[in-house]
Amino acid sequence: MCGIAGIIYKDGEHNIGQDMTRMLQSMKHRGPDSTGYALYATPTEHVVMRYTVANTTTPRDYEFQSRLKRNRAEVERRLARLDATIISNEQETDYAFRVTLDYAGDLKQIADQIEDVPDCEVLSLGHSLEIIKDLGDAETVCEQYHLDTFSGTHAIGHVRMATESDVDISGAHPYWAYPFSDIAVVHNGQLTNYFQWRRRLERSGHRFNSECDSEIIAVFLAEKMSEGLSLEEAMRLSLNELDGVFTYLCVTADALGMAKDEMAAKPLVLFESENMIVMASEEMAIRAIIDHEIDTYDPYEGEVMVWTR
Amino acid sequence: MDAITGENQIVYDARGLVEPDCAVPKVSKIDGEKATFDALDLTTRQINLELRWLINEEGITDVTVQNPGAKHSLGVGLLTRCKITFEGSLGYFACGIIDGPEVHIKGRVGWSACENMMSGTVVVEGNAGSLTGAAMRGGDLIVKGRLGARSGIDQKGGLILTMGSVGANTGFMMQRGRQVIVGDAGHGLGDSMYDGIIYVGGTVRSLGIDCVPGEWTDADTEFIDRKFRIYDLGTPPTFQKFVCGKKLYNYDNLEASERKLVL
Numbered sequence: 404m405c406g407i408a409g410i411i412y413k414d415g416e417h418n419i420g421q422d423m424t425r426m427l428q429s430m431k432h433r434g435p436d437s438t439g440y441a442l443y444a445t446p447t448e449h450v451v452m453r454y455t456v457a458n459t460t461t462p463r464d465y466e467f468q469s470r471l472k473r474n475r476a477e478v479e480r481r482l483a484r485l486d487a488t489i490i491s492n493e494q495e496t497d498y499a500f501r502v503t504l505d506y507a508g509d510l511k512q513i514a515d516q517i518e519d520v521p522d523c524e525v526l527s528l529g530h531s532l533e534i535i536k537d538l539g540d541a542e543t544v545c546e547q548y549h550l551d552t553f554s555g556t557h558a559i560g561h562v563r564m565a566t567e568s569d570v571d572i573s574g575a576h577p578y579w580a581y582p583f584s585d586i587a588v589v590h591n592g593q594l595t596n597y598f599q600w601r602r603r604l605e606r607s608g609h610r611f612n613s614e615c616d617s618e619i620i621a622v623f624l625a626e627k628m629s630e631g632l633s634l635e636e637a638m639r640l641s642l643n644e645l646d647g648v649f650t651y652l653c654v655t656a657d658a659l660g661m662a663k664d665e666m667a668a669k670p671l672v673l674f675e676s677e678n679m680i681v682m683a684s685e686e687m688a689i690r691a692i693i694d695h696e697i698d699t700y701d702p703y704e705g706e707v708m709v710w711t712r
Numbered sequence: 713m714d715a716i717t718g719e720n721q722i723v724y725d726a727r728g729l730v731e732p733d734c735a736v737p738k739v740s741k742i743d744g745e746k747a748t749f750d751a752l753d754l755t756t757r758q759i760n761l762e763l764r765w766l767i768n769e770e771g772i773t774d775v776t777v778q779n780p781g782a783k784h785s786l787g788v789g790l791l792t793r794c795k796i797t798f799e800g801s802l803g804y805f806a807c808g809i810i811d812g813p814e815v816h817i818k819g820r821v822g823w824s825a826c827e828n829m830m831s832g833t834v835v836v837e838g839n840a841g842s843l844t845g846a847a848m849r850g851g852d853l854i855v856k857g858r859l860g861a862r863s864g865i866d867q868k869g870g871l872i873l874t875m876g877s878v879g880a881n882t883g884f885m886m887q888r889g890r891q892v893i894v895g896d897a898g899h900g901l902g903d904s905m906y907d908g909i910i911y912v913g914g915t916v917r918s919l920g921i922d923c924v925p926g927e928w929t930d931a932d933t934e935f936i937d938r939k940f941r942i943y944d945l946g947t948p949p950t951f952q953k954f955v956c957g958k959k960l961y962n963y964d965n966l967e968a969s970e971r972k973l974v975l
Contacts, residue, residue, distance in 0.1 A: 665899075667842060667861035667879050670823055686782035686822055687803050696800045696819055700839045701860040704880040704898055 404564045405591040406433035407576075407671070408683040409652040410692075411557035411659040411710050416445060420545065420553025422692045423560045426683055427541035429691040433684060434562035437575035438544045439536030441587035441654055444555040446531040449490060450504040453526040453534050454478065454517055457498040460571045461522055471498060474520055481516045495548050499526075501533070511582035524573060524612055529584035531656050536561075536575040556712055557659050559652045561589040573613040580625030581610065585656040588624065590617035591669045591684060592649030600645070620651055628655075635709040638662045642705055652682070660709035667704035674699045680710050736761045740775075747772045751786075752779035759786055767794050782822065787815060793832075804841070807834050810851075823860070826853050829870065835943065842879060845872040848889065854943050861898065864891050867908060873939060881920065883910050892936065894949060902954050911936065911951040919954065926955035 408426040410419060423440055456474035461467070478500075482489060487506040494500055506513065514525045527534035535548045541562065545551055561576035568574040580586035594600070597616040600623060605611070609622050620641065627637035638653060638660050648668035653660045661671060661682060672686045674697050681689050686699050702708065737758045740749040747766050751759045759777065766772040767790065774795045780786055784803035787796060793812040801819030811830035820838030824846055831851045842860030845853050850870040858876030862884055869889040877895030886905040896914035903920020910923070911932070932953060940948045 665880070667898075670841065672822070672841070685784075685803060686801060686820070687784070690782045690801075698838060699801070699820055700858065701841050701879075703877075704861055 404433045405576075406430035406562040406684040406688070407559070407589045407591045407650065407652055408561075408681075408688050409557075409559040409589075409654070409659050409661065410679065410681045411712060412679050413712060414678045416554045416556055418552070419443075419555040419558040420550035423558045424541045424545040424550060425691040426681075426688040427560045427562050429688045430562050430683065430685055431540045434564040435540060436565045436570045437536060437538045437563045437572070438541045439534065439561045439563070439575045439577050439589070440544070440550065440558060441527070441532060441534050441560070441577040441579075441589070442550070442553050442555050442558045443531045443585075443654065443656065444533070444553075446585075446656055448530070450487075450506045450510065450513075450528065450530060451533055452502045452504060452513065452517075452528045453499070454502070455499050455522075455524050455526065455572055456520075457522045458524070458571050458573060459538055460569060461498075468497075470522070474523055475500065477520045478517055478523060481520070482513070485512060485516060487513060495535075496537070499535075499537070499548070510584050514582050518610075518612070525579070525581070526572075527579045527587065528582075529656070531555075532579070532585040532587055532654075534577055534579055534587060536572055536577065538570065538572070538575075557654060559587065559589045559654050559659070561591075567593065567616060568614040574615045576615075576617055578613075578615075578618045578621040580621035581612070583625035583629060586621060586625045586628070586653070588617065588621035588651055588653045590620055590649055590651040592647060592651070592664070594619060594645055594647040594649065596646040616647075617651070620645065620649075621653070624653055633709075634658050634660050635707060638707045638709070642707065650684075658709055658711045660707065661702065662707045663702055663704060665705045667701075670701065672699045672701055673708075734758075734761070736765045738762070738765065740766055740772075742766075742770065742772065745772055746774040746776075748776040748778065750778045751783070752781060756783050756785050759783065760788060763787065763790065763796070767792055780819075782819075784822070787813070801838065810834075820857065826851075829853065831870075839876070840874075845870070848872065850889075852939070852943075854945075858895065859893075864889070867891070871939065873943070873945075875945065877914060880917075883908065883923075884920065886910070890935070892939065892951070902956070904960060905956045907956050910954040912954065913949040913951050916952070916954075922957045922960045923954050924957040926953040928953050 487504045490503040492502045537544045576589045577587040594616040600619045624637045650663045650669035650671045673682045740747040776797045780798045780800045782801045782803045785805040787807040790813045791811045795814045797816045802821045804822040806821045806825040808827040813832045815834040817836045821840045823841040824843045827846045829848045833852045836855045839857035840855045844863045847866045848870045852871045855874040859874045859878040861879030862881045864872045865884045867886045867889045873892040875894045880898040881900040883902040886908040891910045894913040897916045899918040900920040902923030
């Protein structure tokens with residue numbers, strides 16, 4: 404089933420970590436397996452990278468702790484080799500880290516180098532995007548990663564009920580559009596031409612970290628934008644190119660968009676006000692952050708909408 | 713109901729919702745045959761238990777529910793004539809399998825409202841999500857806003873009237889009853905319908921398989937005028953009428969192999 408949510412403020416930063424947690428927690432029944440956030444703060448000159456050095460399915464054997472240390476050290480060595488200066492490297496859990504870098508080079512190089520370390524995965528990389536995802540419900544993930552104080556301008560989130568792929572961090576949403584910085588996607592639905600698109604994109608040099616069909620959308624959109632299309636144009640193209648039933652949300656450094664397939668098989672409820680646009684699979688998620696009656700509506704089939712900050 | 717506790721020690725009931733308390737809250741203010749209660753801090757189950765207690769045991773005929781908070785499955789399974797007002801929006805599956813109540817929703821409803829509705833009236837002041845009135849058998853469902861996709865799928869009777877537009881595949885596999893759409897209709901209108909009538913005031917993006925324009929009669933005018941008058945909806949616009957072309961309507965025909973057996 405899965406639940407998706409998005410929020411964009413037009414009037415600067417708000418406590419979006421807390422907002423998104425409330426929205427996702429209220430949709431826990433749509434997906435108890437994992438919860439994920441893509442949070443956007445005001446862009447900085449530094450690069451922020453979220454990465455893991457083990458997955459939840461990695462065996463917790465006697466060597467586990469030493470492997471974590473070894474992997475972390477190897478990540479730091481490789482960053483140094485790329486002339487990326489580590490400003491801070493915060494440990495969020497045993498296996499998840501948030502590193503701030505001073506780096507002017509190609510972000511793809513960093514992603515490729517880090518993900519070459521066994522069991523390591525770059526969750527997000529960019530100047531304003533931070534992706535946080537883990538098993539459990541929103542309150543669990545929020546507490547683990549201290550998200551209740553995260554201040555930002557826009558965000559998307561996802562609660563997952565695993566259907567096509569494993570219950571682990573790789574299968575959790577949102578997906579970062581490797582190797583394009585600051586683009587992320589959450590998705591509710593199924594893509595039936597997943598393997599076709601995966602092979603096409605792999606032939607173009609992209610790599611995928613999961614077996615989850617949703618990862619395709621992020622990379623598809625980012626590739627089309629790198630060819631010169633706007634976010635809205637890329638999303639409209641996706642309605643023709645991606646086959647299946649879906650509603651997805653895509654975020655960039657300054658915009659948030661939604662797209663719904665021609666069958667309108669997956670829900671989305673929208674609320675717009677002067678200072679914010681909020682959307683979710685269920686209205687009760689929106690009402691988790693707005694304590695009064697509101698006027699909401701469902702976008703129709705084949706609709707694409709994009710809002711910028 | 714047995715609770716299922718997983719690795720994360722989160723307690724779920726069969727629907728995945730955390731609702732351990734299933735006692736009737738008995739929080740209503742009762743005044744003669746009228747009652748009012750605040751649903752803000754009540755769970756779905758508590759709200760429905762309170763409604764049933766008031767209507768079935770206390771003999772209340774007019775209930776007002778404040779702050780429903782877009783919660784799911786409210787007002788379901790009510791099988792007596794009574795009046796219920798929800799002072800706000802409801803979530804998914806609102807007023808399903810009802811038989812008799814007169815419901816007024818002062819907000820919007822989520823997906824699958826009034827599924828399998830048998831009789832009564834439901835008036836929604838705002839918009840409604842997809843699958844509204846699915847498998848509806850009877851009664852009047854009036855939506856003053858717009859409707860999502862597949863409204864009246866498998867509709868077997870009754871009326872769905874919307875003052876706004878509707879999404880794709882409205883009236884999909886409709887078997888009987890009527891739909892009145894004042895606004896526009898999405899693609900695949902009346903796809904694979906067996907019977908029934910769909911009236912559209914605006915434009916139709918595309919007709920579904922075996923949905924064809926129908927011949928307007930005085931009975932159509934009388935029906936539309938009467939419903940607009942009853943629900944105080946103003947002057948009806950000019951409508952187009954759509955019915956089943958009956959090209960796919962093979963239920964009276966035997967398959968070739970069956971015909972051999974009979975003959």
